[in-house]
Amino acid sequence: MEFGVFILAQQRSYEQSSQQVILNSIEQTVVAEQAGFHTAWYAEHHFNNYSLSPSPLMTIAHVAAKTHRIRLGSAVCILPLYNPARFLAEVGFVDTVSNGRLELGVGSGYQEFEFERFGVKLSDSFDIFNEFLDLIPKGLTQKIFEHKGKHLNMPPSSVAVRCLQDPMPPIWITSGNPTTLGRGMREGHNLFITALLNGNPAISDLRARMEQVAQDQGKDLDEDVKFGFLRCAYASDKASEIDHYLENARFQRRVSEALKHRRAQSEDGYMIKEMPSPTDPSFEQLRQNLPVGSVNQVIDKMLEEISILRPKHIALQTQLGDFDQATMLRQIELWGERIIPAIRKEIGQASLAVA
Numbered sequence: 236m237e238f239g240v241f242i243l244a245q246q247r248s249y250e251q252s253s254q255q256v257i258l259n260s261i262e263q264t265v266v267a268e269q270a271g272f273h274t275a276w277y278a279e280h281h282f283n284n285y286s287l288s289p290s291p292l293m294t295i296a297h298v299a300a301k302t303h304r305i306r307l308g309s310a311v312c313i314l315p316l317y318n319p320a321r322f323l324a325e326v327g328f329v330d331t332v333s334n335g336r337l338e339l340g341v342g343s344g345y346q347e348f349e350f351e352r353f354g355v356k357l358s359d360s361f362d363i364f365n366e367f368l369d370l371i372p373k374g375l376t377q378k379i380f381e382h383k384g385k386h387l388n389m390p391p392s393s394v395a396v397r398c399l400q401d402p403m404p405p406i407w408i409t410s411g412n413p414t415t416l417g418r419g420m421r422e423g424h425n426l427f428i429t430a431l432l433n434g435n436p437a438i439s440d441l442r443a444r445m446e447q448v449a450q451d452q453g454k455d456l457d458e459d460v461k462f463g464f465l466r467c468a469y470a471s472d473k474a475s476e477i478d479h480y481l482e483n484a485r486f487q488r489r490v491s492e493a494l495k496h497r498r499a500q501s502e503d504g505y506m507i508k509e510m511p512s513p514t515d516p517s518f519e520q521l522r523q524n525l526p527v528g529s530v531n532q533v534i535d536k537m538l539e540e541i542s543i544l545r546p547k548h549i550a551l552q553t554q555l556g557d558f559d560q561a562t563m564l565r566q567i568e569l570w571g572e573r574i575i576p577a578i579r580k581e582i583g584q585a586s587l588a589v590a
Contacts, residue, residue, distance in 0.1 A: 236541070236582055238575050239274035239550040240267045240567065241310060241465055246284040247486060247557035249506070256287045259560045263553055264298045266564050268305035270571025274338055275302075276310035276550050281349045283499070284506050285490045291340075292329045299333035308338030310427065310465075310550065311409045315344055315363040316353045319387050322367075323374040326404065327396040335399035340407035340427060341367070343415070346494045361412075362386060368408075368418065375403035407463065413448050420452045426462040427550070432488055432516060434524030438543050456545075463548030466540070467555070468526035470533040470569055476562065477528065481521045483556030489515070530569070534577050541582065 244260045246253060264275045277294045280286035288294060291309035299307060312322070330337040343364035344350065350357040366384045373380040374389070375398055382389045398404055408419040409427040419426050428445065430437040449456040456462075469480040490507050492514075493499040500508045516524070526536035541549075553567055 236546075236579055237273040237463075237548040238570070239276050239306075239308070239463070239548060240264070240272055240553045241276045241278070241550040242288070242554055243278045243286050243487070243552065244288040245487065245554065245556055246287055246506075247483070251557065253287055259554070259563075260288070260294070261298055261301065262560065263563065263567060264305065264307075265301055266567050267553070267571075268302045270568050271575065272305060272567070272571065274306040274308050274548070274550070276308045276338075276340065278310055279313050280346070281316075282352055282505075283348070283494070283501070285487075285494060292325050295337060296329050296332050299329070299336065306336050306338050307333055308407065309340045311340040311342035311407070313344040313349070314341050314367040315355050315360040316349065317367075319367065319370055319374070319382075319389060320392065323371070323394050324396065326371075326375065327394045327398050330398040330400055330404050331396050335404075337398075337400070337404040338407060339371075339404040340409060341371075342409040347497060348494055348499065359386065361415075364415075365418070368422070371406065372403065413444070413451075416445070416448045417452050420449060420454050420460050425548075426460065427465060428462055428546075429465040432467060432484060432521060432524060434520075435539065435543060438540055442544050461547045463550055464540075464544055464546040465550045465552065466526065467552045468533060468537065469566065470526075470528070470530045470574060471566075472529055477522070478518065480527065480555065480558065481518050481525075483558055484521060484525070484552075485515060486556045530573055530577075534574055534581075537574070537578055538581055541578070 240263065242260045242263055244256050246256050267275050277291040278286045278288045279291050281289055291312055295307040326339060343360040347357045363386045366387045370382045370387055373382060374394055379391055379393050381391045406424040407427050408415060408424050410416055416426060428441060430441050446456050449460055454460055467484050469477060471477055486509050489509050489512055492512060493507060493510060500510060502508065526533045554563055
């Protein structure tokens with residue numbers, strides 16, 4: 236079982252500068268490596284405080300110089316917002332400067348707010364994304380390649396700085412679309428899925444949907460497919476810390492939903508107002524749904540979720556809203572010292588019992 240940290244780099248208010256948010260993200264990565272995490276993942280969003288991570292590849296190139304072992308992943312590059320020639324060149328460069336540690340997560344995007352500002356139609360995102368999935372393997376594995384499509388065109392070209400990983404970095408596809416997930420399985424890519432802030436019933440439903448997609452592709456979900464699970468989780472004996480984490484989780488959900496459904500409001504054109512929603516989960520629902528509580532409670536809940544979903548990778552959301560950095564770093568260390576080893580031990584014993 237692999238564990239990663241997912242770094243969204245949020246700015247909940249002007250009490251934190253954009254520089255501090257970015258520096259915190261870098262420090263979280265360094266501490267995650269020291270704590271033994273397998274991967275650090277970086278989001279991509281634009282033009283508001285939901286996430287201050289505009290370029291996962293640029294972030295990876297920077298933190299590669301400050302780390303040595305941890306894998307570094309984009310979660311995700313929003314492909315319809317990229318020029319394909321620049322994207323391929325930068326992937327080769329980033330895999331080189333990271334000494335072959337790049338995990339290439341890609342997605343089609345969902346925030347029309349962002350697409351409008353890049354001059355791309357959200358309605359075209361699915362088609363553009365699929366063309367990119369045709370283009371990327373050609374560009375990264377062939378010395379000379381070309382592509383002629385409806386949205387993307389490349390004359391005969393060669394990526395000058397070649398990837399170190401052979402034949403190319405692992406590709407991770409993030410999507411809830413069965414067609415996209417099916418293509419990912421069919422072509423041997425890894426997948427990223429999430430149950431958001433929902434509990435075991437949603438995780439069970441997620442497992443069933445993944446099994447159906449795998450069956451439709453003639454695949455065994457456990458044997459043939461590597462998929463990761465993005466999850467919010469937090470361990471503490473202090474009720475106030477748990478409440479603050481859950482408050483920040485609800486903040487993230489509110490802003491994300493507002494941007495997705497074009498309900499976002501801002502008094503200054505940048506900082507998105509946090510507006511309550513009729514669909515807001517209560518703190519009690521979140522405590523029941525998520526792995527939060529004491530160390531032992533978190534371990535038990537994580538093991539329960541793993542037994543239902545059976546992912547190969549879990550990416551923990553380590554930074555939400557305005558959670559202070561010192562507390563966040565201690566949380567990362569706690570997972571590395573106590574929670575992850577305990578989960579792996581239990582999984583290992585369960586595997587031996589089955590064998």
